[in-house]
Amino acid sequence: MKHPARPWLIGIAAVLVLGVGVLVLVVRAKLPTGAEVAAQVATSFEKRFGVALKVGGAHWSLLPAPVLVLTDIATEQPRPITLRRIALQLRLAPLLHRVIAVDDVEIDSLVLPRTSVQAFRGKGPKPAEGGGDLVALPTPWTLAPVPVELLRWRDVVWIDRRDIALAYDGEIAFDPEWRPRQARIERAGVSPPVRLRLDREAGQDRWRTRIDAGGGTWNGVARFETLADGKLRASAELDPHQIDIESLVQAFGRSTPVAGKVSGHSTLEAQTDKAQDLGALMRSLHTRTTFSVQPATLTKLDIAKAVSTAGISRGGRTALDELTGTLDTQSTDDGVVMQYSNLQARSGVLSASGKLRLFNRKIDGEVAVDLVDGVVGVPLKIGGTVSDPELSLTGAALTGAAIGSAVLPGVGTAIGARVGQQVEKLFGGGKPAPAKPPARPSRKP
Template identity: 65%
Template sequence: MKSPSRRVRFWLAGSALVLLAGALALWGAARWLLPSDAEVSQRIAEGFEKHYGIGLRIGGAHWSLLPMPVLVLTDVATDQPRPVTVHRIALRLQLAPLWKRVVAADSLEVEGAVLPGESIRAFRGRAPETIEKGQIALPAPWTLAETPLERLRWRDVRWIDRRDIELAYDGQIDFDPGWRPRHALAERAGASPPARLRLDREGRNDRWQTRIDVAGGSWNGVSRFESLNNGRLRVSAELVPRDVDIEALVQTFGRRTFVAGKLHGQTTLTAEADKAGALMRGLRTRTVFSVSPATLTKLDLAKAVSTAGISRGGRTVLDELSGTLDTEATPDGTVLRYTGLKARSGVLTASGNVRLFNRRIQGDAAVDIVDGVVGVPLKIGGTMSDPELSLTGGALAGAAVGSAVLPGVGTAIGARVGQQVERLFGLDEPPGSKKKPKP
């Protein structure tokens, strides 16, 4: 008679063999019924083209069911003159929900992507309505989990703007239900000093503590997300810049500036759209700022006044520069408007308004020099890399008359009078030139 312990061992061994045989049978059935790597690659490419009307090339695809469902795509590229490319995409699904026909992903990782702005813009309006609204429709009886994706991570994702400036970013988002970020981090790869954005959700509210470290300073505050009664979506934020080095800030994002100093102020941000994907395209910001001390690194205000001609280059050291900056995203780029500008130093005071768009500068200023020279009007033009100051046509005419009547101070007074005449009659031509009549 066999002992109970031997019967238990035989029973356990037999059970293990049955389970192993079942697992092998299930694996074999899965390999026979489920698509191959090549079929998965083909289906993804066909589905992408069906949804977006743009072809997709996939260099390699691999997927596995056990121990965790994983799909990996490599060397992906869109069929465009300047393709969107991704070196590697990895999607990790949760196995248990799949048995209940529920789709839930642990993570989605994107590595080594290149995103030309002109190619990304070609996708606008091509996606199905549900995808545009941040929804994903699955064929019945499949459904999405309450939290469809736990974590999104990207590394070395490079954005190329319309000026061919290429900037690399890293980041990660951990999601709550309803695609709400619980924590988020985005940073300029390799930037020194560091440039990073961090979001932390306040409980279950649609509010996020926002911390921005950039250019040796901070830009912290609170961000909000709202679904409005009219069905539109709204993002807003109130942020406080402190000790932000302006030159380091613009260099971090491949830009140039002719103002140096550390920025302080108050920023509000708003964006409204019918679809989540369009929010950034409707972004507006307003920053009330002061820079103290400040330096105009490519403009010499005193030289421009004293020469009464076109002035380029030079420097102007200021005790303080203040004003309001409004930015507005447009299909052709971001427009920057500086209004209520006020500058002062031991030598001069100035006021004015400036508009920047596609690196072109347009604006006007009134410069008050000590020792009796008051209110000299200047026109600001040129580009960000080569700004220039000059008297406008009407002001030049007034300056010529003023200097003949009252040498010295008469030049400035005459220029001021000439500017007022110019504004009254809409003149903006140098003296002696013929202005073409308006059609």
């Protein structure tokens, strides 16, 4: 249930400067050598972004079409951004008129450590300018209405704050003003596939959006617009359908305490000022998903154990007929905050409600479990981490130790004993022990 858009796209945009900034050299009367091209790329990159660059090799040719290839590129950072190869194929006719028009950009094996990409924050292309400030061309050189027709990449690796490396393949075909006409982005080497596809609708700033994930779909419409106050907004309305949660999160190197197939409705919105870069737009992303998982399994929590022992419970499983709720996510500089609200769970005569917050893999929440036809409410605290969650009874839950023998405030020993029996019955922990017949009064001699 995570949203699919990610900041490594900024890195793909940044590497385009490696070739476009020196294309003017290719059509000069005195053609430069490969070493001169490599040196000019490194100089232009450092001047543009303030980060030194090493270029291992450069090769270009004019016939049958102008082509520039750069290899073995690395930024001079503690953990460098590396690029094995980038190739640019240009149109010759526009070049003769001092217009830059690139038919095809191919990126192969780009590695983007998150800590290194942060050095480029605020230096990327502005959304209002459509990325036009990515390179500064000398007068009278200009960019074509569609500067790049097709951008393709293979094995672009994003390394996140937890040092998890995820590889992506994809391609984007552009219309004027850098609007994607068609786009495909997918996680490399995972099955079932996790893939995003965009198709522009009749030249509008509206895209048909199709996502394959976890054996299901997450389809809808995405939009880009300028608001009345001048701000820019990207938004989407998507409907997840029968997406296997475990398969989806495993495709991104994560684990989940909930298993099952999710369906529902999602809204996504990102908003920024025109003066900010595309990274700021991505970092403002907020999503909301109303979801239903039928059936669902809590793969790392045993509610029966937590309730029946009146202590801290870790591990185990809880089968549910249904789990519903709302998930809000908000991107921040330190990660994504996930808020689950209106959680409702049902299993036989069990019902539960609650909320929780997940940030940097830490869980904080509360759940109220209703047993015995809703007569008894047992408040539970959820804590720990995603990989090791824990349940415990809140301080006000009990006045004794175990529920089976405790006196619940305002309910009495009879209900307390019944709860202890129902817990085992509901969660498959064994049949409740038969009640003992009442003792007969002794007769006086």
